[in-house]
Amino acid sequence: MKDRVEQVALPNGYWIGETHYRDVELRMLTGFDEEFITESTSSTLPVTCITNLLTRCITRMEGVEEVTTDVVGRLTIGDREALLLHLRCLTKGNRMQCILNCPQADCNELMDVELSVSDLLQPIYQEPKPVYKDTVESDGQKFHVRFRLPTGIDQEAAARKASTDVQAGEELLLRRCVETVFDDKNNEVEWSPEILQDFPEKMARLDPQADLILKLACPICEEPFSTLFDTGAYLLQEITSTSDDLYYQIHLLALHYHWSESEILSMNISKRHRYLNLLLDSLSPEELA
Numbered sequence: 001m002k003d004r005v006e007q008v009a010l011p012n013g014y015w016i017g018e019t020h021y022r023d024v025e026l027r028m029l030t031g032f033d034e035e036f037i038t039e040s041t042s043s044t045l046p047v048t049c050i051t052n053l054l055t056r057c058i059t060r061m062e063g064v065e066e067v068t069t070d071v072v073g074r075l076t077i078g079d080r081e082a083l084l085l086h087l088r089c090l091t092k093g094n095r096m097q098c099i100l101n102c103p104q105a106d107c108n109e110l111m112d113v114e115l116s117v118s119d120l121l122q123p124i125y126q127e128p129k130p131v132y133k134d135t136v137e138s139d140g141q142k143f144h145v146r147f148r149l150p151t152g153i154d155q156e157a158a159a160r161k162a163s164t165d166v167q168a169g170e171e172l173l174l175r176r177c178v179e180t181v182f183d184d185k186n187n188e189v190e191w192s193p194e195i196l197q198d199f200p201e202k203m204a205r206l207d208p209q210a211d212l213i214l215k216l217a218c219p220i221c222e223e224p225f226s227t228l229f230d231t232g233a234y235l236l237q238e239i240t241s242t243s244d245d246l247y248y249q250i251h252l253l254a255l256h257y258h259w260s261e262s263e264i265l266s267m268n269i270s271k272r273h274r275y276l277n278l279l280l281d282s283l284s285p286e287e288l289a
């Protein structure tokens, strides 16, 4: 039986020449992906890990001959977020458990929150554009701005900069996404980030899948609060937190089914867990030791 794949319509999509595409096909995560991520997270930026993980799991992109890290890096942040949510749902199901801290300093209670992928997926955008135009006023002067939405590659460059200077990271992201600024007399001008200070928010409104804000209330102190949900961080944490267990699972399956390590790692995660559960049900405590 072929492993399950899923067709995903990206909320924003991508352009090749003038043509707009949205359709991407994803496969489930395998043990090889788990091992790859576990081995690379300590030495690689999270945003780069996400690009690598998506490049492995995207089996087809409409209009694209070969899915490379460059192609995946050029997708918008919201599209990458949507792909991660679909990948999580395809591999481990719709429900996600997470533990959050109440932000009230005098409470600080830990709480279990159950999220569902389907609630976090945003509807596809009605009129996405490769480049947006906007006009801003500063000191009585008008400026005409052409900009695009931030991508994974922009995020990666900004994250490298932000590791030593957070503000410089934010400015770099803006500079990468703003293509041109013209004054009212149609002269291209050098611009300072102050005149475009609203732009990060404007970009966020155009790419609502990028920033998933959870609105919650603490079950203990009952204070409402909101927090950003980072699907990439969640998924990487979920994969790496069970990595010690991965080798025990390989050990058990190899011992009893006599499959090779590579046969076991190439199985998708849900299939591997199904065999493992069957095995655990049939073995005595002595045999599991």
Ligand SMILES: [Zn+2]
Residues within 6 Å of the ligand: 102, 103, 104, 107, 108, 109, 218, 219, 220, 221, 222, 223
């Ligand atoms: Zn609280």
